[in-house]
Amino acid sequence: MAKIRGSIVVEIDRCKGCEVCMVSCPTGTIAMAKEVNHKGYFYAYPAHPELCIGCANCAMVCPDGVITVYKTKI
Amino acid sequence: MAQATGIKEIIKPENLVYRKTKVMTDNILSYCPGCGHGTAHRILAEIIDEEGLQSETIGISPVGCSVLLYEFIDIDWQEAAHGRAPALATAIKRLLPDKFVFTYQGDGDLAAIGTAETIHTCNRGENILIIFINNGIYGMTGGQMAPTTLPGMKSSTSPYGRDVKLMGNPLKMTDIVATLPGTYYVTRQSVHTPVNVRKTKKAIRKAVHYQKLNKGTCFIEIVSNCPSGWKMTPVEANKWMEANMFPFYPLGDLKVPAEENAQKTTNSEKND
């Protein structure tokens, strides 16, 4: 059976760490990093990439447009 | 290792489902973390991109947090004085009727200092789109009370909460303009969840369509947040907005075109 697999790429240095993507992710893929980016924000990253379904919810709500989303069937 | 290879296989141009539109510039947004302005800008830019309107659009930016909007969306812009954007838009659209013309204004700009321009532009039925960001506060100047600040809500100029007996009541501009004969489509939306973002984007697309048909003023209020002004984290601010702003400013259409209503009725009859 074909499984939907997704992946996100976060532009780390443009992320402001607002966490809105994290709470919008239906699969719990995203977490906030323990380290900061060069602006001093705890940036978002795909902590559990295997859970990503490529729904683009995170990118949709990202105020800074830093998330790019890919999706495929495996 | 196997997993990493898997991701590499997914991240390929042919699998791309979402990327920031090129109609957004690469300038870093000047907004605080979690601010709804950025999302509102982006979906507006997406519509301009998807509808092929970049060369046909003239935007008018306001005074307020989004004063630098012209740095973020790659179209021709005019920067208006505080509250005057609808007057600029009126002249632009009348002189260049084939262009897509919109204003983007905050609640202080649109509902306080620009009240006259807003109401008269809507009442004349100028064939433009007004996007109204309502976060109940003056963000740029540091969180003062706005015409839209909720009763009891604290701000730097209502530090004990808005006392409506002393400070007056919040103004529901969207409800007011919906009663005017010149407006064609009036809706209130938000951009804090994926579902709401999709709905707002759909509303903007409708407004673009109606402007092409020369239908009159389209007015989209986006109830938004101000994490810094409200002194909350962005996630808390969005929850507070749902709990406090939405009951006072309920989301949904306030005025839909008559033909669209008729269409809906026909469809529901068919479904029945």
Next chain:
Amino acid sequence: MEKELRLMKGNEAVAEAAIRTGADGYFGYPITPQSEILEYLMEADPYHTTGMVVLQAESEVAAINMVYGGAACGKKVMTTSSSPGISLKQEGITYIAGAELPCLIVNVVRGGPGLGTIQPAQSDYFQATKGGGHGDYHLIVLAPASVQEMADFVELGFDLAFKYRNPVMMLSDGAIGQMMEKVWLSPQKERSKTVPAWATTGKPATRDRIIITSLDLDPNGQERFNQKLVAKYNEIREKEVRYEEFQCEDAEYILVAYGTSARVCMKSIQLARAQGIKVGLLRPITLFPFPTKRLNELAGKVKMMVSVEMSAGQMVEDVMLSVNGKVPVYHFGRMGGIVTEPEEVVDFLKSKI
């Protein structure tokens, strides 16, 4: 095509000249003594002939901001008002100056301050020539003294506005706006089909986006912009001074007057010369730029100058600056909507000789 002779009010002449010069838009709000301009345009309905947009705005504030929007599209747009309305427009005017947009603003001046009177005055000289709104800027200010000039200065105003990307004000008054005279009107011109490169028209892929704004949060950038404006104003001072002299060749005394006061002074000169007093008139046509150099030259040849203006004495300050102490300079003129009598000017002059 030949010019056409008509008998018109100054206000009507402005309206007709605007249509004929191919203006793209007019945005106004009624106020005495200039409402005939909007009325004339509404009746003429040029939208259905030349395509000129005419709109009655909800306020003077809205009208001037409509002018901003139209001007930023590279269109020939204008507004007209009278003193209290021009005060309301000041916000828009400074933004227009700050965004370097061309437009024409006509002020048919009435007496002030406040609601004042609806009768003619020249008490808005400071407001017109020194900026009027906030920030370092100047308008180009044209002062018509006849119905003919109210018509002619519409085209001249637009030409200067586009040449320098600067707002132009025609500073008239209630007398010239309301009086009827014969006027030669230019034949109808077509509206311009070309758009200046700086105008917002929608961004094609071939160029960068155009941003019309007066904002620069970087103080160095703002100062560079201020210096650019200063250079522009200096060029205007160099190239665009306009004035007219009347019997100055042998004059021992010079009256300096513009608009209605200049017409009064023509009669005063006749009366004074009949009494053997050699008086001449310098009539500034541009109030900014002011004919400073010429007044300074004349100051070397005469004994005294009098600035005759229907105000408490405003232009007199520019006359004094021009003369720079070479000869005594006085102000004379009536206020409150009263037009100065020619005999009063002669009596004043004699009292100072």
